[in-house]
Amino acid sequence: DVKVTQSSRYLVKRTGEKVFLECVQDMDHENMFWYRQDPGLGLRLIYFSYDVKMKEKGDIPEGYSVSREKKERFSLILESASTNQTSMYLCASSLDQSSYEQYFGPGTRLTVT
Amino acid sequence: AQTVTQSQPEMSVQEAETVTLSCTYDTSESDYYLFWYKQPPSRQMILVIRQEAYKQQNATENRFSVNFQKAAKSFSLKISDSQLGDAAMYFCAYALIQGAQKLVFGQGTRLTINP
Numbered sequence: 001d002v003k004v005t006q007s008s009r010y011l012v013k014r015t016g017e018k019v020f021l022e023c024v025q026d027m028d029h030e031n032m033f034w035y036r037q038d039p040g041l042g043l044r045l046i047y048f049s050y051d052v053k054m055k056e057k058g059d060i061p062e063g064y065s066v067s068r069e070k071k072e073r074f075s076l077i078l079e080s081a082s083t084n085q086t087s088m089y090l091c092a093s094s095l096d097q098s099s100y101e102q103y104f105g106p107g108t109r110l111t112v113t
Numbered sequence: 114a115q116t117v118t119q120s121q122p123e124m125s126v127q128e129a130e131t132v133t134l135s136c137t138y139d140t141s142e143s144d145y146y147l148f149w150y151k152q153p154p155s156r157q158m159i160l161v162i163r164q165e166a167y168k169q170q171n172a173t174e175n176r177f178s179v180n181f182q183k184a185a186k187s188f189s190l191k192i193s194d195s196q197l198g199d200a201a202m203y204f205c206a207y208a209l210i211q212g213a214q215k216l217v218f219g220q221g222t223r224l225t226i227n228p
Contacts, residue, residue: 031214040122042204042218058215090158100146100208102216104158 003027004105006091012111019078021108023091029103030096032074034058034066037088037107049074050097081112115140117207119219126195127227133180134190134222136205144210147181147188152202152221161203164188165210192224200226 007022023032031050035043035058045058047066055066063085067075074093078085088109092102117138126132138147149161164172164181171179176193192199205219 033216035218040220042117042119042220043216044218045215048215092158094214097214100148100163100214101160102214106155106157 006105021076023074025093029093031094033092034076035090086112117219121222123223125225131193136188146208148206149190150204
């Protein structure tokens with residue numbers, strides 16, 4: 001089975017802190033994605049990556065950056081956390097550009113105070 | 114831009130009964146995929162069913178089936194013989210076949226199963 005893991009289930013940070021959310025997949029998938037999930041808004045794509053060191057902006061990239069130094073790992077970075085970034089963050093991966101099934105991690109509930 | 118709308122924030126159904134979750138979408142494209150994803154209370158999202166827009170036949174996976182109306186841009190999910198394990202958030206999603214694999218999600222529908 002494909003396993004996508006995220007470094008923390010719950011995280012509490014202060015406004016202005018730099019925050020790193022880590023995601024690792026163990027099935028040699030080419031594609032990785034970061035979403036945020038908010039009630040009434042569904043999931044919105046922040047950034048995605050098709051390959052190592054490659055990244056593309058999603059629908060809501062403002063205030064976020066990403067890093068993909070290794071194929072299995074995709075990091076989401078909040079350069080200066082703000083209270084409006086309090087949310088559930090979901091990581092996902094998919095095999096390659098011909099595959100549309102995405103496999104999701106358990107999510108990180110981030111609270112910024 | 115493509116949008117996906119789920120107009121039912123919450124639904125409930127008696128165990129063993131049938132329930133239908135609604136989804137509409139807006140796109141000017143002709144080739145695309147539609148999906149239903151399930152997010153149980155443990156939060157790990159999983160794919161339930163997928164429909165290719167070029168296929169007229171509605172997709173079916175065991176107790177889960179879809180009613181795909183391309184002209185109406187409607188994509189509903191029917192769950193037959195509902196079970197307690199079907200309780201979850203259900204998300205409808207859209208993706209273009211060509212180009213990026215980006216998924217566009219609807220707002221979600223929380224399904225409760227009453228024993």
